[in-house]
Amino acid sequence: MDLSTVLTAIPFYRQDKEGNPTITSIENDHRLVSDGSIFICIKGYTFDGHNAAKEAVEKGAVAIIAEQPVDVSVPVIYVRSTKRAMAQLAAHFYGHPTESFHLIGITGTNGKTTTSHLIDEILRASGETTGLIGTMYMKIGDETVETKNTTPESLTLQKTFSKMKTAGVSAAVMEVSSHALQEGRTNGTQFNVAVFTNLTQDHLDFHRTMDEYRTAKGLLFSRLGSSFHSSTPTFAILNADDKASQVYEAMTAAHVVTYGLEQDADIQAKEIQLTSAGTAFTIHYPGGMIGIKSKLAGLFNVYNILAAFAAGFVSNVAPETMKHALERVVGVAGRFEMVSNDKGVSVIVDYAHTPDSLVNVLETVRPLTKGRVIAIVGCGGDRDKTKRPLMAQAACEHADEAIFTSDNPRSEDPAAILADMESGVVGQEYTIIEDRKEAIHRAIKFAQPGDSVVIAGKGHETYQIIGRTVLHFDDREVAKEALADKKGGFA
Numbered sequence: 001m002d003l004s005t006v007l008t009a010i011p012f013y014r015q016d017k018e019g020n021p022t023i024t025s026i027e028n029d030h031r032l033v034s035d036g037s038i039f040i041c042i043k044g045y046t047f048d049g050h051n052a053a054k055e056a057v058e059k060g061a062v063a064i065i066a067e068q069p070v071d072v073s074v075p076v077i078y079v080r081s082t083k084r085a086m087a088q089l090a091a092h093f094y095g096h097p098t099e100s101f102h103l104i105g106i107t108g109t110n111g112k113t114t115t116s117h118l119i120d121e122i123l124r125a126s127g128e129t130t131g132l133i134g135t136m137y138m139k140i141g142d143e144t145v146e147t148k149n150t151t152p153e154s155l156t157l158q159k160t161f162s163k164m165k166t167a168g169v170s171a172a173v174m175e176v177s178s179h180a181l182q183e184g185r186t187n188g189t190q191f192n193v194a195v196f197t198n199l200t201q202d203h204l205d206f207h208r209t210m211d212e213y214r215t216a217k218g219l220l221f222s223r224l225g226s227s228f229h230s231s232t233p234t235f236a237i238l239n240a241d242d243k244a245s246q247v248y249e250a251m252t253a254a255h256v257v258t259y260g261l262e263q264d265a266d267i268q269a270k271e272i273q274l275t276s277a278g279t280a281f282t283i284h285y286p287g288g289m290i291g292i293k294s295k296l297a298g299l300f301n302v303y304n305i306l307a308a309f310a311a312g313f314v315s316n317v318a319p320e321t322m323k324h325a326l327e328r329v330v331g332v333a334g335r336f337e338m339v340s341n342d343k344g345v346s347v348i349v350d351y352a353h354t355p356d357s358l359v360n361v362l363e364t365v366r367p368l369t370k371g372r373v374i375a376i377v378g379c380g381g382d383r384d385k386t387k388r389p390l391m392a393q394a395a396c397e398h399a400d401e402a403i404f405t406s407d408n409p410r411s412e413d414p415a416a417i418l419a420d421m422e423s424g425v426v427g428q429e430y431t432i433i434e435d436r437k438e439a440i441h442r443a444i445k446f447a448q449p450g451d452s453v454v455i456a457g458k459g460h461e462t463y464q465i466i467g468r469t470v471l472h473f474d475d476r477e478v479a480k481e482a483l484a485d486k487k488g489g490f491a
């Protein structure tokens, strides 16, 4: 493709010098530039790509996209926003791959990863070749690639969609974070179905207020349905029990389908039973009802299953097919993952890293526990500071024993993060053990048969980020070691 053809994706720009070279790739990291690349200069939070333009040209870049002056020998295309241009160029360069398959996007504070895996299972059961993009990995068929972000930037995203198209993917599901929506990472992506799980506090470092956070998530719904030919319906799947859904309903041009337990909803769960084996309930949908016995514990997972069912329903998957798929799912790694042992203690590793998810997981564990509920909780560094006291409070209120520890302190002082947590607790007992390994060992050592130990916050993560160092750390491995060291059930 030559430069002028690539540039048809961004009809408004200023080019500083003549030239129409052949373009072999688009890159936004100068280290990946090779002969024939266009290099897009992105002004990031830690690095300004404009400063790498010269080096990119030395490495073979034949054109530069910039929003600030750069002095190089090849044509420079000036645009208002290189991030926005990148999404448009990427979608065009890769041939608008999302037009070739059915795409379901999921947004919401909690439950995206879980719901995306449920939807993937449903789509597979109905015979689709699937793709999945999310917190844990990007998956095409059975092949997975690790991800740095829940929703990658637009270039990686379109490249991945293009690979999906080539691999014959017929339906895909992806998590769409509020960061991604705000930064336009999904611009140029065509969703057929958008799912909303819930909205509670998180990420107030990035979005500043809950209103801004809600609006960012709303972009998934406000962009849905307006650019499609009327013969291809688009659907917004909204949680009737979350009041943000009313805002999203008002924003969208898509068909709206609601799910829920409390408010009147199009797809509703009734006769819910929560047991240690999971959940059992009946889903009522337009024209019928179907019983579901899921191995996923907790009321919040009933919501995730309903959301997945609703997405499958509007994607024309038969309810019977969905039932089989949903009942097959034993769990998602790091979400309510039990660490098996013969010491009579329930050890649960869970990815709860928000106040609401922590309350949910502890409330789920409580009725399943004969003895005490022990919670090990930390809060991430360089993340929303205002959730720290709330998470500490949730641990003290919903567990019998709360241990505060470290969870990816990143550039912050772990003691300062713990002090922020402590500020949320008034008149309740807790223990501070800064070293996460020691915290897990101590909790498991002192747990009695019948007790539950909830290790929250890291879930599937296999690292602890301290400063800039990424150390191997896996809650499940550490818990297993601690259980192996534990004497016959009593410390």
Ligand SMILES: CC(=O)N[C@H]1[C@@H](OP(=O)(O)OP(=O)(O)OC[C@H]2O[C@@H](n3ccc(=O)[nH]c3=O)[C@H](O)[C@@H]2O)O[C@H](CO)[C@@H](O)[C@@H]1O[C@H](C)C(=O)N[C@@H](C)C(=O)N[C@H](CCC(=O)O)C(=O)O
Pocket: 028, 029, 030, 031, 042, 043, 044, 045, 046, 047, 048, 049, 052, 135, 148, 149, 150, 151, 152, 153, 177, 178, 179, 180
């Ligand atoms: C705050 C934030 O969103 N940061 C994202 C951002 O990083 P950044 O702005 O620091 O990037 P940068 O390092 O300054 O680089 C700027 C540009 O220069 C380029 N570069 C950089 C270095 C170099 O030597 N040469 C070069 O050309 C880079 O390729 C980039 O194009 O752009 C990076 C590349 O796309 C992202 O990986 C990174 O996510 C970081 C890892 C992150 O932690 N993001 C979090 C806050 C986030 O986005 N989370 C959401 C939600 C998670 C959830 O569900 O709760 C997510 O979707 O992951």
Ligand SMILES: Nc1ncnc2c1ncn2[C@@H]1O[C@H](COP(=O)(O)OP(=O)(O)OP(=O)(O)O)[C@@H](O)[C@H]1O
Pocket: 108, 109, 110, 111, 112, 113, 114, 115, 135, 150, 175, 197, 198, 300, 301, 303, 304, 334, 335, 336, 350, 351, 352, 353, 356, 357, 358, 360, 361, 459
């Ligand atoms: N529907 C839900 N409502 C509230 N809490 C939930 C829900 N589903 C899962 N959780 C809790 O949130 C944690 C994270 O779940 P999951 O990974 O599915 O969410 P996510 O939205 O993908 O999170 P992230 O934004 O970090 O990617 C779970 O471990 C569980 O404790």
Ligand SMILES: N[C@H](CCC[C@H](N)C(=O)O)C(=O)O
Pocket: 150, 353, 379, 380, 381, 383, 407, 408, 457, 458, 461
């Ligand atoms: N997607 C979330 C994950 C948080 C996980 C927790 N372990 C932490 O590091 O805070 C974030 O980046 O804020």
Ligand SMILES: [Mg+2]
Pocket: 112, 113, 114, 134, 135, 136, 150, 175
């Ligand atoms: Mg996720």
